[in-house]
C-alpha cells in the first residue's frame with residue numbers, strides 16, 4: 291500500500307487498493323448487539339451505526355474518544371460573477387472568527403468534544419473562474435489534495451470535514467452536475483441566500499462551466515480540478531486519508547458531499563467509511579445523497595456548511611456507541627429474553 295502520495299496519480303492509485311472494515315469486529319459487534327437488553331432492533335439506525343463504526347475501528351465494543359473536525363477554507367474566481375449573497379472577503383474574515391472561537395462550528399465541535407483544526411488554503415489567490423478555464427492548475431490541485439491528506443490526525447477516531455469559501459455552493463453544484471449529469475438548475479440553490487437574479491446568474495455560471503469543460507467530465511478527478519476549489523479538493527484528500535487509516539467519517543452538507551463524490555465516482559464503495567450527518571436545505575444535497583446511496587442522520591434545515599451538521603451528528607454516533615458499548619446483556623442483567 292502506498293504510504294504518502296506525491297502526485298495526482300498516487301491519489302488515483304490509492305483508490306484501487308482501499309482497506310475495508312474488519313469482518314471479525316463486524317460479526318462480534320452484531321452478536322453483541324443481539325444480546326443487549328432491548329427488543330431486537332429497538333434502537334433502529336443506532337444499531338447499524340454502532341456495528342458500522344465497530345467494523346471500521348476493528349473493535350467490537352468501541353467508544354469515540356478523539357474526534358477531529360477540520361475546516362478547510364478557499365476562495366473562488368467565480369465569486370466575482372455575483373453568485374453569492376456575501377462578498378469574497380467573508381472567507382478570510384470567517385477564518386479569523388473560527389480561530390477566535392466565534393463561529394457555529396466552534397460551538398458544535400466543542401459540544402461534541404472534538405478537536406477543531408482550521409486550514410486556510412491560499413486565500414489571497416482565488417481559484418481561476420471556471421467559466422474561463424480550469425479552476426486549479428494540476429500543481430494547485432495536488433497541493434490542495436495534499437493539504438487535506440496531511441490535515442488528518444491518524445490518532446483520531448472520527449473525522450468531520452467542513453469548509454468555508456464564498457461562492458463554493460456554485461463550485462459544488464458544478465462538480466455535482468459534472469459528475470452526475472443533469473441540468474445546472476438541478477444542482478443550483480440559493481446558498482447564502484441569493485435573490486432570484488443571483489440564482490439565475492448561478493445557473494448561467496454553472497452551465498457555462500459545464501460547457502467549457504465538457505470534454506473532460508468523464509474523469510471525476512478532472513471534474514474536481516476544473517470545477518471545484520481548493521477546500522473541496524482538500525476535503526477529498528482528507529476523506530481518502532481517513533479511509534486509509536480506517537477512520538470513520540461523518541459527511542456534512544452539499545459542498546462537503548460534492549467534494550468527496552468524485553472518490554465514489556472513481557471507485558464505488560470509496561465512501562463506505564462515511565455516513566451522511568445531515569441533509570441540508572440546499573436542494574442539490576438530497577439529490578447528491580440519493581446518488582451516493584446515503585441516508586442522512588439529521589434533517590434540520592441547516593444551510594451553513596463549516597462541518598456544522600456533521601459535528602452535531604457526532605453526538606448521534608456517540609449515542610449509538612454509548613448504548614452499544616455500555617449496555618448490559620440479557621445474561622449480565624438477569625433480564626428475561628423474549
Ligand SMILES: Cc1cc2ncn([C@H]3O[C@H](COP(=O)(O)O)[C@@H](O)[C@H]3O)c2cc1C
Pocket residue numbers: 373374375376380384453454455456457458459460480481482483484594595596
Ligand atoms: C458569515 C458566513 C458564514 C458562513 N459559514 C459557512 N458559510 C457557507 O456559505 C458559503 C457558501 O455559500 P455561497 O455559495 O452562497 O457563497 C460557504 O462559505 C459556506 O461554508 C458561510 C457564509 C457566510 C456569509
Ligand SMILES: O=C(O)c1cccnc1
Pocket residue numbers: 459481482542543544545546570571572575592593594595596
Ligand atoms: O449544504 C451546505 O453545505 C451549505 C448550504 C448553504 C450554504 N453553505 C453550505
